[in-house]
Amino acid sequence: MTAEHELPGASRAREHAGAERRRSSAAFEDLGYARPDTGREARLGLPEVVYGPGKTVDQIVGVVRSLLAGNDGPVLVSRIEDGAAAEVGAAVEGGAYDPVARLLVWRPAAPRPFRVVVASAGTSDWPVAAEAAAVATAIGLQVDEVRDVGVAGVHRLLAEKERLAAADAVICVAGMEGALPSVVGGLVGCPVIAVPTSVGYGAVFEGVTPLLAMLSSCAAGVVVVNIDSGFGAAIAAHRMALGTTAQRAVR
Amino acid sequence: MTAEHELPGASRAREHAGAERRRSSAAFEDLGYARPDTGREARLGLPEVVYGPGKTVDQIVGVVRSLLAGNDGPVLVSRIEDGAAAEVGAAVEGGAYDPVARLLVWRPAAPRPFRVVVASAGTSDWPVAAEAAAVATAIGLQVDEVRDVGVAGVHRLLAEKERLAAADAVICVAGMEGALPSVVGGLVGCPVIAVPTSVGYGAVFEGVTPLLAMLSSCAAGVVVVNIDSGFGAAIAAHRMALGTTAQRAVR
């Protein structure tokens, strides 16, 4: 039997004492086809984010409703294409869609005093950088975008030293040889989060090359997330921001 | 002509106005075979760390002396074996050697109020975790080691929830399938720095498997450093600590 035949009542019956467990760190709701982790906001300071690919519109709608009901903070669906986003948006009011970042957002967070510079190497890296910026903004971080500062014209990056110096964290988005975080990591002391992109061809191997290059960076303490994961970089920044802003209060 | 025949006087002649540039962010010294980046402390809040492999004892001694003279903070040599460490230690007084971490340290930093939990999955991951812990301690972070909490007996990890909750950052060290940061990343909101190790055999591929697993983690915002790089994880923690402690002062 598959989830499509799942009746709302049935799912509710299998719910693990959802009502009372919500808002506790061990809360979750059992929808049959999914178990929204409604305790995540208590544990991590941020509701679970819905990963769009491989889910039906009905599944996304169900999970979003569960998360909106079971949390107070922003609810996001990542990597959702235009068509599905429109359908979900029609079913659940109040969402805003960013087509470049492929992000759907409800209840964006108010800005917190944590500044993230999103630096990207080339114009073609834009969609990934846009996802990082959109997610970061939605979860309450302040974003400053510095674009097209690839190392083949390193004076363009050096011209932005001041903006880099004002950052609490720098997200470096780069494809091809992925050298940007190595140079930035040598200029600033704050966290540098490297995001390899699949931009390029041939020996770039869909982003494997910048991924490996960033992991091998001679700039100490650079950290890396998955290929094209602007999302992962923004959440990593959220974790760092918690240490300086909200985390103390949440505990 | 090679560096071995380099006379101290000659190298000094090629020094790029070393004396005056030291302590500025653009300072460096030219030893001929190396250019210690004495401006790094001003830029990053921490002197350059010497990577041991591939350098002769004489080269390491020269660079260490340059860094001790050109900076105020801790000076470290990473991945240096016992024999070379003894020779370098004999040549430059005041160093302390940790044979498990393979780390040589001069002028360790005073502890700062930033707590790093170093969690390791198995006893065999000890050397990498030890490097993370030793570097972190040397640069002034507070370290709490939680060992042998692999996910095949997840109750051992869950028993340490309180220590994890007290962390400002968690460094997760794991080989084999590298699942530890995924579980930890779902338990805490602070930064989770994943370090894959080369522990295991066959399909572990010298650490490639835990590396890829950590990059693919379903726990959002986990960040990753190079295989076996306890060093990289500790410096990443330093960058995060700057944001909450020293950075403001340094600026």
Next chain:
Amino acid sequence: MTAEHELPGASRAREHAGAERRRSSAAFEDLGYARPDTGREARLGLPEVVYGPGKTVDQIVGVVRSLLAGNDGPVLVSRIEDGAAAEVGAAVEGGAYDPVARLLVWRPAAPRPFRVVVASAGTSDWPVAAEAAAVATAIGLQVDEVRDVGVAGVHRLLAEKERLAAADAVICVAGMEGALPSVVGGLVGCPVIAVPTSVGYGAVFEGVTPLLAMLSSCAAGVVVVNIDSGFGAAIAAHRMALGTTAQRAVR
């Protein structure tokens, strides 16, 4: 000359004494373009399963008819898309199609007392888990589906300990870092069959990462099947079930 021009009479002429060899363990029928292994049911307790891709509708129809005639048990076509399934179903009566599992079934087996828990890490892993569940059900195993118990919210999995404890075997379906079988393997003593999925992007490498992670699992005795092979996992469970139920009788 190619099989399309093969006349039924011609293929029958080349048949290796099919009638008399059927039902023996060395039986097969030679259709020219295929040799249905009609002895497999005698050897393995289950008829050969037809792998759909790369076969024409006519070929599938021919093989299915041969298997239905030469065996007593369930006949399955795996990985067949909607259109082809409809055509085959029209040609051979009595089949049922599951579009999520992409499975066509004739003569499903009666349930046997062997309980398989199909646990999946995320909602996006659903199609693969659905194939495992559908195949297992068709061949007479009892299936209990536990969905969306990824390790980033490990409390969701721990809440299902009782269902896991009641299993004769657990099929763990997971993409991304593939950590689910490692945690499950530490909770239960019964066989744990790990199925990596191609869910995720970038460093997931179309399922290679969870595959390698599962093979490298620190939970001893976890076994692994091919990427996205819900089918393989179900047949593996069949082999295990034979040991406790039908096998003794069959011999």
Next chain:
Amino acid sequence: MTAEHELPGASRAREHAGAERRRSSAAFEDLGYARPDTGREARLGLPEVVYGPGKTVDQIVGVVRSLLAGNDGPVLVSRIEDGAAAEVGAAVEGGAYDPVARLLVWRPAAPRPFRVVVASAGTSDWPVAAEAAAVATAIGLQVDEVRDVGVAGVHRLLAEKERLAAADAVICVAGMEGALPSVVGGLVGCPVIAVPTSVGYGAVFEGVTPLLAMLSSCAAGVVVVNIDSGFGAAIAAHRMALGTTAQRAVR
């Protein structure tokens, strides 16, 4: 501070109520450098097995003592070389060492009515098959070894059909092209556990080729463990045996 300076008293202080938790499924002991999972026997029907590489002799001795005290069943150290095995054996009485299997065993289990055929493709695959056989024997399975039945002389394998037919599970150990489990999987209905070995050169890639071949087997329901992991195959057989023998009793 490292574990070497750990005093027994200190580790005992950090022990999490070890005495009372032992024998429960959530038990473990905290030795500082390791947390023997003494609850594993209750959960899985078998004590934790110690993985030798990367551990000091002192660490192995400590963990073995903890496991002997905290469990009733067999205690094993895998992949331990002669020298270390002698030292550990001298420190903890009652162990037996198998140098080909590189296995140290205390308190081997009494034989249970579950027969495992360990079939190996070539004489060079012997050490891996020997590990599978030795571990299986130590944990109470009955072992029948069938050696040198590689598919290039398939009559040698077919001559052993009766022994294969008498198996409750077959462990197939093969390097090079790893074809053995495909042929065996077509001959028997019981579980077939494939173990790729690193035997061969060039395109064998240290066992990657037989690993991939086994995962791609056209024999349905073949399951695979890590390269050279005779150990993993034996524990997988244990899990399958539980279903037919001890598991019912344990529950």
Next chain:
Amino acid sequence: MTAEHELPGASRAREHAGAERRRSSAAFEDLGYARPDTGREARLGLPEVVYGPGKTVDQIVGVVRSLLAGNDGPVLVSRIEDGAAAEVGAAVEGGAYDPVARLLVWRPAAPRPFRVVVASAGTSDWPVAAEAAAVATAIGLQVDEVRDVGVAGVHRLLAEKERLAAADAVICVAGMEGALPSVVGGLVGCPVIAVPTSVGYGAVFEGVTPLLAMLSSCAAGVVVVNIDSGFGAAIAAHRMALGTTAQRAVR
């Protein structure tokens, strides 16, 4: 300037004394966009074969005409799709197209006394086996097709021992684990040419797994051609046939 603007006269001007060099082993014609190697028939006993992909219809027509004029033997275009084949066939009379093999043939050779068995593991391997059979037939070899003799039902292969024994060479076409040539190589003494196919999914990696398995075969003296290259296998058989038939005459 590109070849499309190339006038016939211009190309003729650049022709390297084509007329007189034709039929010599060092002959070729310079069409500007291509240099048909009209000397190949003298050197290899077979005209150059045109590789279809990446060429325009006009280019293929030009090369085919040059080869027909400059050689006596069969002229083939491989891997050409239906549409392009129809256009080329309309421009150059006398060609025959096999849509499964994707082969266009002019002037097929008369049969020679060299028998090639084309054995394929599964029905899905048909297109690759069909290319081998069609090319072999076109260049004058005698072909006997034995289909669906995969090793998971090895009795199907053993039932064809006589046809295998009558072969001068066996072409083994197999995807997935690619075990067929290992078993065949142990049954016959004649050349065994292994052709890996991209049939399968996941760990088959588009044919890489059977390719590596075939290269690692424990059956001595098996030789391997590129993935899906039925063409390469047929030409390899041609080379072997030369030794026993035509070669002596040609010299």
Next chain:
Amino acid sequence: MTAEHELPGASRAREHAGAERRRSSAAFEDLGYARPDTGREARLGLPEVVYGPGKTVDQIVGVVRSLLAGNDGPVLVSRIEDGAAAEVGAAVEGGAYDPVARLLVWRPAAPRPFRVVVASAGTSDWPVAAEAAAVATAIGLQVDEVRDVGVAGVHRLLAEKERLAAADAVICVAGMEGALPSVVGGLVGCPVIAVPTSVGYGAVFEGVTPLLAMLSSCAAGVVVVNIDSGFGAAIAAHRMALGTTAQRAVR
């Protein structure tokens, strides 16, 4: 905030003193979504080339205009498809499009006395060779194309020894086994720039095989660029030409 909402005025405000910095080696213009490196012509003797993929038509138009205004030399857009090329060409007058090379050019350079032979192994390598030839021509190099001189008919290459001997640099374009530059590198003393192409199938791995073969060439001093990068090869030739022609003058 994304670039789509970027007003021209705003971008101009963030321009880093563009007007005065132009024509200096450290010049660039900040368009918000891109920073055309208008100083590149001063540094490298050639304006920045626009990489088409991943950019919108509006972005390409903006960057082209900036480069035309900020440089004197040729302005190129590489890897741009017909549709986008037509739109860009309509927006910025004076451009010429080569559909095989996928190249848009404004202000092509006058020919300089530096002769590049572009040798390609097969007719299917034509598009990559065409890109090399078109870019080289656009930036002022003299191009001589030698096509279809693959090593399987090495007499075709040897027949062109004179044209090769007249070259100042040879660009060798080859897919499959990529052997052409090894043979050419043994015939001529001038620079040999190897360009692997993705032509072929199976073990060619989209050009990885010729790439690795070229890097492993036994012909000393062969240099390699990225897969399918006719562009990169042409610019490499430009760098070599600078040494003999324009560079002296530019300094």
Next chain:
Amino acid sequence: MTAEHELPGASRAREHAGAERRRSSAAFEDLGYARPDTGREARLGLPEVVYGPGKTVDQIVGVVRSLLAGNDGPVLVSRIEDGAAAEVGAAVEGGAYDPVARLLVWRPAAPRPFRVVVASAGTSDWPVAAEAAAVATAIGLQVDEVRDVGVAGVHRLLAEKERLAAADAVICVAGMEGALPSVVGGLVGCPVIAVPTSVGYGAVFEGVTPLLAMLSSCAAGVVVVNIDSGFGAAIAAHRMALGTTAQRAVR
């Protein structure tokens, strides 16, 4: 219980009617630790060859004795090092050892009228070529060695056209870019057996690059064996020779 404790009597007891089955195509002897395939000579025209690595001296001695007794033709041990070869040679009289080829031979075959040219690209490829030559000679083929004809000085190869033309098969041994068989394959019509070697460094990847290059050869009908497998190439030549010489007689 392991084979070391195996008594000769016990192994003989388990022998499957060895005496009577010998000389038949289904013969083998069961030594416990090995099953010499004494029927192989009847099936393939050549006794089984012993692969040395991973076997003890006692095992090799036992298998060699069994093969000498159960066959009439040459008995070979491949890849055996000096020390082990001396021990085996002392135990079994009449063997001859070639230290470069690492080959032990008893009862070499008389020369047959089949000429194999072993062409090697560089002097460093010598050991692999030597294995091919030594095995070919031992099994009765006529060998002509043509060394150091790498394609970077292609005139050296072209100077040997006559020797190549006189070959019944050419074995091409090459490391680095592995281009030799592509050029040879275009010069001769007889079978070309390509052997990649692990000679070279970096991007040669221990022979993977020439392996892939040879598989991707533009010279049609080139066949490939495993990396460094001079042995495999010689046996492949044996298979081809059977077709023209001994095979007819053997049948």
Next chain:
Amino acid sequence: MTAEHELPGASRAREHAGAERRRSSAAFEDLGYARPDTGREARLGLPEVVYGPGKTVDQIVGVVRSLLAGNDGPVLVSRIEDGAAAEVGAAVEGGAYDPVARLLVWRPAAPRPFRVVVASAGTSDWPVAAEAAAVATAIGLQVDEVRDVGVAGVHRLLAEKERLAAADAVICVAGMEGALPSVVGGLVGCPVIAVPTSVGYGAVFEGVTPLLAMLSSCAAGVVVVNIDSGFGAAIAAHRMALGTTAQRAVR
């Protein structure tokens, strides 16, 4: 029969009219075990260089003597270790050995007016840079070494702009992420030859990562040679120098 038993007289007998062919572009000498390409100097402006690994001392001596006799220019043996170098040096007078570069040189060339900057990223890259510098010097190029200018302290590189600007070619030697040539390629217009090194660990994969990064460089026209191939880079520079200096004269 192997080369060790080769008598000098025998090899001379097989010499292909060596004396008269020497100095012509098609000259070579046949030593049996090697064919020194004595025509290479005429074709390429530089004698063949001897690759040391895999050759015996006697072979190296023989080839060196042949090259000294058959050419006028410098004779080099690359990658030869101390012990072998001493033996060869004792047998052939006049050679000089550089132990860091592992290079043996006879008859070094007089300096030509072509300046190569050898820039290396880290002190650990020294041996590879040393090989580039030593080879370049031996063949008559002028070398300026700029060491330890890794991009994590990019001011160290920018401080050397003048030396870079004076170069006719820059060889960039870098391990880890291999970013140096991307930055240098954006600063200078002359040829940039990138040499990846195996310096680093983990995700550096023995130099694969900097290799791929350099091939993917966003700095247009950067060319790449094999991992650790300082030799290849120097010969590439020789080819570029020919264009500006010696080539014209040689022709």
